[in-house]
Amino acid sequence: MHFNPARADLRITAGLPSQFPRDPMPQIAFSGRSNVGKSSLVNCLLGRTSLARVSSTPGKTITVNFYEIDRKLFFVDLPGYGYANRSKESQHVWQDLTDGYFTRNPNRDLLKLVVQLIDARIGATRDDLTMIDWIRASGVPFLIVATKTDKLNKTERDEAQRSIRELADRYGAPAPVFFSSKSKEGKDELLSKIGAALG
Secondary structure: OOOOOOOEEEEEEEOOHHHOOOOOOOEEEEEOEOOOOHHHHHHHHHOOOOOOOOOOOOOOOOOEEEEEEOOOEEEEEOOOEOOOOOOHHHHHHHHHHHHHHHHOOOOHHHEEEEEEEEEOOOOOOHHHHHHHHHHHHHOOOEEEEEEOHHHOOHHHHHHHHHHHHHHHHHOOOOOOEEOOOOOOOOHHHHHHHHHHHHO
C-alpha cells in the first residue's frame, strides 16, 4: 500500500478498549518499554516534531493513541511498559488496555504488523521478551526495531547489531531495523517494511 506519512492526525487517545475506533482501516502498532523512543520514532516516520507527545515522565500516561495516516491506515502507539515506579493499580490498567488492544480491538483482523522497539544501548530486557512472547501468541506478524543507534560507538553498535539480529532469528522475525530518530537512520527502511506489511 502506498501512503503519504506526512498526512497524519491524532484521531483518538483511548483509555478504554471501548474507545478504540471502528473504522475498517489497517493498523500498524508500535510497542516498547517506557522511554524507548516510541513517540520520537512515530514523529520521525511522519515527518513531524510533536504530533506524538514525548512524555517527560516515563510511564505517566496509559493510553492507546491512534494516528490516522492519509485516511488509509492507523499508526497505533501502545502504552509503554516496564516503568519501575508504576503502581500496581496502573500496572493493571496497562495490562488491561494492552491486552484489550490485542483481544477486544474491533478491527483485530486488520492489525498487519507490530513494530517492537528495543533500546539498542540496553538490548532486550525481560519485559521486552515477555512482550514479544505475547505478540507471538496473538499470531500477529512483528518486526524488531532497535532505537537510539546514534548513541552507540562502533564497538557498542557492532555488539548491539549481533545481539538483536540473534534475537530476531531466535523468534523467527524478519531482519531487524536499526533506527535513530535523530539521524533518521532506518526511517526509509522501516517505512518500506510497513508498506510491504500493508500489502
